[in-house]
Amino acid sequence: MKLKSLEISGFKSFANKTKIDFMPGITGVVGPNGSGKSNIIESVRWVLGEQSAKGLRGDRMADVIFGGTATRAPLNRAEVVITFDNSDHYLNSSYSEIAITRTLYRNGDSKYLLNGTAVRLKDIQELFMDSGLGRESFSIISQGRVESIFSAKAEERRTIIEEVAGVYKYKQNKNRAEKELSGTHENLNRVRDILHELE
Numbered sequence: 001m002k003l004k005s006l007e008i009s010g011f012k013s014f015a016n017k018t019k020i021d022f023m024p025g026i027t028g029v030v031g032p033n034g035s036g037k038s039n040i041i042e043s044v045r046w047v048l049g050e051q052s053a054k055g056l057r058g059d060r061m062a063d064v065i066f067g068g069t070a071t072r073a074p075l076n077r078a079e080v081v082i083t084f085d086n087s088d089h090y091l092n093s094s095y096s097e098i099a100i101t102r103t104l105y106r107n108g109d110s111k112y113l114l115n116g117t118a119v120r121l122k123d124i125q126e127l128f129m130d131s132g133l134g135r136e137s138f139s140i141i142s143q144g145r146v147e148s149i150f151s152a153k154a155e156e157r158r159t160i161i162e163e164v165a166g167v168y169k170y171k172q173n174k175n176r177a178e179k180e181l182s183g184t185h186e187n188l189n190r191v192r193d194i195l196h197e198l199e
C-alpha cells in the first residue's frame with residue numbers, strides 16, 4: 001500500500017483546491033513558519049476520521065473550514081480526498097485503489113465517501129484498523145507527540161504497541177464478545193427467575 005495523492009480544498013489555510021501527488025521515495029514539505037505544513041498532516045488525520053477538534057488545534061470541528069483572510073471571504077465547506085495504491089491489497093479491500101473523501105459543511109453536515117460511495121466513519125475506521133495507519137496510529141507523529149509517547153502511562157503506551165502489533169482489533173472484538181456474553185447471562189438469569197416463579 002502506498003500513499004498516492006492528497007487533495008485539500010477549503011481545509012484550514014488551503015482555500016483553493018490543492019493536490020499533492022506523492023512520488024516514489026521520500027517527500028519533504030518545506031516552507032516558512034505558518035505557511036501550512038502542519039495543516040497538510042492534519043488534513044491526513046482528518047480525512048482518516050479524526051474526531052477531536054482539539055487534536056486539530058481548534059475549538060470546534062468547523063474550525064477546520066477555511067475561515068477567511070483579510071482579502072478572502074470564509075468558505076462554507078472543507079473537503080479532503082486521500083488516495084492509496086492498494087494493488088498489494090494490504091488494506092482489507094478488493095479495490096486496488098482506495099480514495100477516501102471527508103466533507104464538512106459549516107451547518108454541521110458531514111459525509112465520508114469510499115471510492116465515491118457514502119460510508120460511515122466506522123467503515124473507514126475498520127478499514128484502517130491494525131493497518132498501522134489508523135487515526136490513533138503512530139505512522140503520523142505530530143510535533144510534541146514523541147515526548148507525549150515517552151511520558152505516556154504504561155497502559156497508554158501498551159495501546160500504541162498493540163495497534164502496531166495488530167492485536168488491538170482482536171482486543172476490541174473480545175471486549176464486544178464479553179459484553180454480549182454478560183448480556184446473555186443476564187437474560188438467562190431473568191429467564192431462570194421467571195421459571196422459578198412459574199414452578
Ligand code: ATP
Nearest residue numbers: 012013033034035036037038039063064065066067
Ligand atoms: P510552523 O513551521 O510554524 O509549524 P506550519 O507551516 O506548520 O508552521 P501551519 O501551522 O500548518 O503552519 O499553518 C498555520 C496557518 O494556518 C496560520 O496562518 C493560520 O492562520 C492558518 N489557518 C489555520 N486554520 C485556518 C482556517 N480555518 N482558515 C484559514 N486559515 C487557517
